[in-house]
Amino acid sequence: MATRCSTYQLECRAGEARRGTLSLPHGDVQTPAFMPVGTGGSVKGLTPEEVEEAGADMLLANTYHLWVRPGHELIRDLGGLHKVMKWHRPILTDSGGFQVFSFGDKARVKEEGVYFRSNIDGQWRMLTPELAVEIQEALGVDVAMALDECIEHDADRRRTKESTERTTRWLKRCLEARQQPESTALFGIVQGGFHPDLREAHAQELCALDLDGYAVGGLSVGESQEEMFGMLDVSLKHLPAHKARYLMGVGYPDDIVGAAARGIDMFDCVMPTRLARFGVLFTPNGRLALKHARFRDDPRPIDSDCACYTCRSFSRAYLRHLHMTKEVLAPRLLTIHNLTFYQQLMKRLRNAITEGSVAVQELLQETRGWRDQYSEETEER
Amino acid sequence: MATRCSTYQLECRAGEARRGTLSLPHGDVQTPAFMPVGTGGSVKGLTPEEVEEAGADMLLANTYHLWVRPGHELIRDLGGLHKVMKWHRPILTDSGGFQVFSFGDKARVKEEGVYFRSNIDGQWRMLTPELAVEIQEALGVDVAMALDECIEHDADRRRTKESTERTTRWLKRCLEARQQPESTALFGIVQGGFHPDLREAHAQELCALDLDGYAVGGLSVGESQEEMFGMLDVSLKHLPAHKARYLMGVGYPDDIVGAAARGIDMFDCVMPTRLARFGVLFTPNGRLALKHARFRDDPRPIDSDCACYTCRSFSRAYLRHLHMTKEVLAPRLLTIHNLTFYQQLMKRLRNAITEGSVAVQELLQETRGWRDQYSEETEER
Numbered sequence: 001m002a003t004r005c006s007t008y009q010l011e012c013r014a015g016e017a018r019r020g021t022l023s024l025p026h027g028d029v030q031t032p033a034f035m036p037v038g039t040g041g042s043v044k045g046l047t048p049e050e051v052e053e054a055g056a057d058m059l060l061a062n063t064y065h066l067w068v069r070p071g072h073e074l075i076r077d078l079g080g081l082h083k084v085m086k087w088h089r090p091i092l093t094d095s096g097g098f099q100v101f102s103f104g105d106k107a108r109v110k111e112e113g114v115y116f117r118s119n120i121d122g123q124w125r126m127l128t129p130e131l132a133v134e135i136q137e138a139l140g141v142d143v144a145m146a147l148d149e150c151i152e153h154d155a156d157r158r159r160t161k162e163s164t165e166r167t168t169r170w171l172k173r174c175l176e177a178r179q180q181p182e183s184t185a186l187f188g189i190v191q192g193g194f195h196p197d198l199r200e201a202h203a204q205e206l207c208a209l210d211l212d213g214y215a216v217g218g219l220s221v222g223e224s225q226e227e228m229f230g231m232l233d234v235s236l237k238h239l240p241a242h243k244a245r246y247l248m249g250v251g252y253p254d255d256i257v258g259a260a261a262r263g264i265d266m267f268d269c270v271m272p273t274r275l276a277r278f279g280v281l282f283t284p285n286g287r288l289a290l291k292h293a294r295f296r297d298d299p300r301p302i303d304s305d306c307a308c309y310t311c312r313s314f315s316r317a318y319l320r321h322l323h324m325t326k327e328v329l330a331p332r333l334l335t336i337h338n339l340t341f342y343q344q345l346m347k348r349l350r351n352a353i354t355e356g357s358v359a360v361q362e363l364l365q366e367t368r369g370w371r372d373q374y375s376e377e378t379e380e381r
Numbered sequence: 382m383a384t385r386c387s388t389y390q391l392e393c394r395a396g397e398a399r400r401g402t403l404s405l406p407h408g409d410v411q412t413p414a415f416m417p418v419g420t421g422g423s424v425k426g427l428t429p430e431e432v433e434e435a436g437a438d439m440l441l442a443n444t445y446h447l448w449v450r451p452g453h454e455l456i457r458d459l460g461g462l463h464k465v466m467k468w469h470r471p472i473l474t475d476s477g478g479f480q481v482f483s484f485g486d487k488a489r490v491k492e493e494g495v496y497f498r499s500n501i502d503g504q505w506r507m508l509t510p511e512l513a514v515e516i517q518e519a520l521g522v523d524v525a526m527a528l529d530e531c532i533e534h535d536a537d538r539r540r541t542k543e544s545t546e547r548t549t550r551w552l553k554r555c556l557e558a559r560q561q562p563e564s565t566a567l568f569g570i571v572q573g574g575f576h577p578d579l580r581e582a583h584a585q586e587l588c589a590l591d592l593d594g595y596a597v598g599g600l601s602v603g604e605s606q607e608e609m610f611g612m613l614d615v616s617l618k619h620l621p622a623h624k625a626r627y628l629m630g631v632g633y634p635d636d637i638v639g640a641a642a643r644g645i646d647m648f649d650c651v652m653p654t655r656l657a658r659f660g661v662l663f664t665p666n667g668r669l670a671l672k673h674a675r676f677r678d679d680p681r682p683i684d685s686d687c688a689c690y691t692c693r694s695f696s697r698a699y700l701r702h703l704h705m706t707k708e709v710l711a712p713r714l715l716t717i718h719n720l721t722f723y724q725q726l727m728k729r730l731r732n733a734i735t736e737g738s739v740a741v742q743e744l745l746q747e748t749r750g751w752r753d754q755y756s757e758e759t760e761e762r
Contacts, residue, residue, distance in 0.1 A: 041702065045426075045709040047690075070677070070702040078680055084699045296451070299459055309428075318465045321422065321451040328426040328709060 006143065006185035006212040008244040008265070012353060014360050016236070016263040019353040022213075022244045024090040024142040025183050026082060029057040031244065031265035032353075034256065034346045035092060036339050037273060040065040041075075041085045043339075044273055045332040048087040054308070054336060055343030058090040058142075060268040063135050064099035064127075068120045072138040080140030092143040092187075092268075094248070095132040101150040109149060111166070129173040137184050145215060146174040148189040153221045160193035164202050167191050175209065185212035187246060190235045193218055194227065200234045213244040216264070220250045229258055236263045253282070253345050253367040260349055261360050272338035277331045279323040282341040284366075288374035290320045290334075308340035309333075387524065387566035387593040389625040389646070393734060395741050397617075397644040400734040403594075403625045405471040405523040406564050407463060410438040412625065412646035413734075415637065415727045416473060417720050418654060421446040422456075422466045424720075425654055426713040429468040435689070435717060436724030439471040439523075441649040444516050445480035445508075449501045453519040461521030473524035473568075473649075475629070476513040482531040490530060492547070510554040518565050526596060527555040529570040534602045541574035545583050548572050556590065566593035568627060571616045574599055575608065581615045594625040597645070601631045610639055617644045634663070634726050634748040641730055642741050653719035658712045660704040663722040665747075669755035671701045671715075689721035690714075 008031075010020045022029040036043050036051055039062045043051050051059065061081060066072060078084050081091060100107050100116045107116040113128030129147040136144035148167040151160060171188045178186060188211045192199030206214060216235045219228045232247065239245055246266035247259050256267050272282065279290035283303045288295075298316040310319070310333040322330035345367070352359035389412075391401045403410040417424050417432055420443045424432050432440065442462060447453060459465050462472060481488050481497045488497040494509030510528045517525035529548040532541060552569045559567060569592045573580030587595060597616045600609045613628065620626055627647035628640050637648050653663065660671035664684045669676075679697040691700070691714040703711035726748070733740035 040706050040708055041699070042708050042710040045713065047694075047710070047714075065706075069706050070698070074678055074698065077678065078696060078698055084696065086694050297455055297458065313428075313467050315459060315465065317451070317455065317459055318422070325421050325446075325450050327421055327423050328712065329423040329428070331709065332426065332713070333428075 004185075004212060005182050006244070008213065008242055010241055014353045014355070015261065015357040017261045017353045017357070017360050018241075018263055018265060019350050020244075020265060022090075022265065024058075024185065026088060026090045026142050027057070029090055029266075030346075030350060032256070032260040032346055032349055033057055033266050034342050035060040035266065035268040036342075037062075037268055037270045038085070038087075040069070041081065043335070044277070045328070045335055046339075048085060050309075050336055051087070051339065052089070054339040055347065056089075056339065058092060058266075059087055061091055061093050061139070061141070062099065063093045063096035063132065063139070063145075066093075066139060067096060067135050068118055072135040076138040076140065082140060090142040091139075092246075092266075093136045093139060093141045093145065095145040095147040096127055096135065097132070097147045098150055098249075100127050109166070111169075113147070113170075114149075129170040130177040133174050133177040133186070134179075137178070137180050141184060143185045143187055143213065146171045146186060146188050148191055148217055150218065151191075151193055153194070153223060155193050157195055157198070160191075160195050160198055164191045164193070164198055168202070168205055171206070171209065175211075187211060187213040187215050187244075189215045189217040189248070190239075191218050192231075192235070194223065194231060196231065196234045199231055200237060203235050204238050207238055207240060211243070213246060214239050215246040215248050217248050219247065220255070225255060225258065228255070229262060232259055232262050232264070239263075253342070253370050254364060256345070257349055257360070257364045257367050260353070261364060272342045273335050276334035276338045279320075279330070279334065281334060282338050282370060283374060284370070285376075286370060286372040286374040288316075290316065290323045295320045302337050303341070306337065306340060306344075308337050310337045385566070385593060386563050387625070389594065389623055391622055395734045395736070396642065396738040398642045398734045398738070398741050399622075399644055399646060400731050401625075401646060403471075403646065405439075405566065407469060407471045407523050408438070410471055410647075411727075411731060413637070413641040413727055413730055414438055414647050415723050416441040416647065416649040417723075418443075418649055418651050419466070419468075421450070422462065424716070425658070426709070426716055427720075429466060431690075431717060432468070432720065433470070435720035436728065437470075437720065439473060439647075440468055441473050441475070442520070442522070443480065444474045444477035444513065444520070444526075447474075447520060448477060448516050449499055453516040457519040457521065463521060471523040472520075473627075473647075474517045474520060474522045474526065476526040476528040477508055477516065478513070478528045479531055479630075481508050490547070492550075494528070494551075495530075510551040511558040514555050514558040514567070515560075518559070518561050522565055524566045524568055524594065527552045527567060527569050529572055529598055531599065532572075532574060534575070534604060536574050538576055538579070541572075541576050541579055545572045545574070545579055549583070549586055552587070552590065556592075568592060568594040568596050568625075570596045570598040570629070571620075572599050573612075573616070575604065575612060577612065577615045580612055581618060584616050585619050588619055588621060592624070594627060595620050596627040596629050598629050600628065601636070606636060606639065609636070610643060613640055613643050613645070620644075634723070634751050635745060637726070638730055638741070638745045638748050641734070642745060653723045654716050657715035657719045660701075660711070660715065662715060663719050663751060664755060665751070666757075667751060667753040667755040669697075671697065671704045676701045683718050684722070687718065687721060687725075689718050691718045 132147040192202040301311040513528040682692040
């Protein structure tokens with residue numbers, strides 16, 4: 001077996017919830033961790049220092065985007081993604097598969113890989129398990145994801161079974177293709193759609209392989225939170241305690257706390273960054289939509305308990321003005337707030353796990369309230 | 382006479398060029414000074430700290446934009462523009478007239494003021510000299526500009542004379558309308574189109590009025606640099622030495638050095654910020670257009686002698702990637718570089734004035750070369 005460059009140290013438990021440290025070539029990550037999304041090599045509008053100041057230990061970048069532009073060989077020749085984007089902490093990349101499958105009719109699955117037509121240059125390309133590993137290793141990331149097949153939410157049993165089996169074959173090819181296991185870890189992805197027995201069986205199959213960590217894929221595709229949590233439980237049941245577990249593309253604060261309560265260690269989601277661009281801010285009193293006229297002359301910060309640069313510096317009235325007049329400073333300042341809010345949540349979540357199950361359940365209750373519209377009443381309580 | 386809140390201290394001369402300090406309610410400004418443009422209450426994409434780090438002592442904001450959105454009363458009620466945008470150094474606003482006149486057919490000049498249809502809300506509004514002062518005082522800026530009439534480059538003598546006389550009448554109404562001369566200075570604007578005798582006469586008329594400073598308007602509207610400098614000479618001829626002189630909306634580095642050599646103390650221009658958004662960077666080896674394929678894999682900073690955050694942190698290859706993929710971080714990072722470049726130019730210009738006329742002429746020669754396309758040959762010399 002090759003040298004392992006990723007270790008997960010479990011520090012404490014509260015029920016199924018785990019607090020720990022994921023050690024990677026570019027440093028340690030406190031888990032449960034939330035990774036901001038830096039799709040094409042930047043977290044939209046933010047410098048790496050700002051992402052770090054928001055409290056992030058680790059970033060996610062998208063293999064598909066960097067493969068197509070500017071190209072993984074170019075990034076490798078420039079010294080790797082860390083050096084190019086000046087982010088010195090760990091980076092995880094997805095496999096590129098999720099984007100490719102999102103092309104729908106323009107993507108065709110074959111045993112060899114996925115044949116698809118790029119939305120950027122219109123070219124037909126083939127993404128294979130081997131190429132997904134090659135690209136991610138060229139980027140020089142800490143954690144690479146294996147190529148998996150992403151299927152529809154309503155896929156039937158037969159289709160799901162076939163797809164899950166293909167995902168396992170692809171995963172084995174990814175393991176074979178690795179050239180630098182000492183510097184880039186490889187995580188496999190538990191699939192199985194919404195068929196509990198298939199998921200459980202797939203997770204067991206993956207346990208037999210020499211993986212650095214496990215992701216749960218195919219969730220957060222339109223199902224209810226309850227349904228997602230059910231699938232999560234069967235996905236996690238057999239996974240080893242000494243490896244990190246990552247729930248891909250999730251989610252709202254209560255999704256995160258609920259999934260962490262079930263044993264997930266890592267998360268990523270575009271929610272805090274995307275909603276910021278729409279002028280929607282996370283606060284302990286609910287989601288605040290800046291466009292509302294009530295904020296027009298509001299001299300208060302977004303959240304008076306928040307210590308982020310935006311809340312320390314600017315009023316809701318000014319931020320609303322920037323947002324309504326489409327000033328590019330707006331998405332930047334609002335993204336800083338939302339990312340800080342998410343990282344503060346992760347910190348509270350880690351502390352709640354240290355405290356015990358009751359504290360985790362209390363945090364889950366509290367975060368459910370954050371789905372609501374911003375309410376002054378709550379604030380004044 | 383009311384208390385004067387603006388004083389200009391001449392420190393040294395090199396020919397007609399002047400080095401000095403403009404003291405305003407929010408602090409001192411080293412002149413010749415370049416004011417970055419923060420149109421709607423922000424320098425596009427930058428925090429006030431970044432604008433300050435680029436070396437700017439003073440900002441320009443646009444009265445028209447702030448009047449229409451979010452409204453000057455709102456800004457006044459929130460504590461003034463400085464507090465709202467968190468910029469603690471001096472601010473100058475234009476009168477709003479330039480924007481209004483740019484509506485062409487949708488603007489009609491009457492003796493009372495300019496009647497126009499707003500491009501933002503489609504409403505007909507009237508901007509009068511009194512209102513221009515009221516808005517700027519409500520914003521709480523350090524320097525307000527008097528409302529002037531902006532005419533076409535090719536206006537004939539009769540039309541120019543009528544317009545210039547109206548500008549003088551409006552200026553007197555602005556002086557009358559002031560409510561807070563102890564906190565907001567008022568500058569008048571020398572007009573007279575491209576008729577040297579009318580310009581000279583107008584400047585003389587303005588000298589008779591109690592103004593805190595003088596601007597030269599109606600230039601940089603499509604004429605040659607030589608023609609502009611000619612008009613500048615007659616505009617400045619009679620202005621008092623102990624008041625600041627501001628050339629509105631100018632310009633490229635060699636325009637600035639040439640105008641400073643003729644006695645101008647203050648400048649503003651959208652050039653460095655706008656060109657940054659187009660991916661065009663100022664360097665000592667010419668203008669560098671990032672889109673060119675030659676920069677695709679260029680690991681060097683934009684300018685290895687530049688100490689700005691962007692040049693300290695990122696390669697041309699990465700910046701080109703961000704620019705080509707329309708990442709919002711690109712205009713931000715490129716604006717930081719261009720503004721820093723401009724402020725470094727102003728610093729060199731002030732030092733050249735201390736050194737003497739030869740140094741100023743040498744700087745003028747050098748800056749003329751900056752109009753060219755970026756050249757490796759020059760760099761390697």
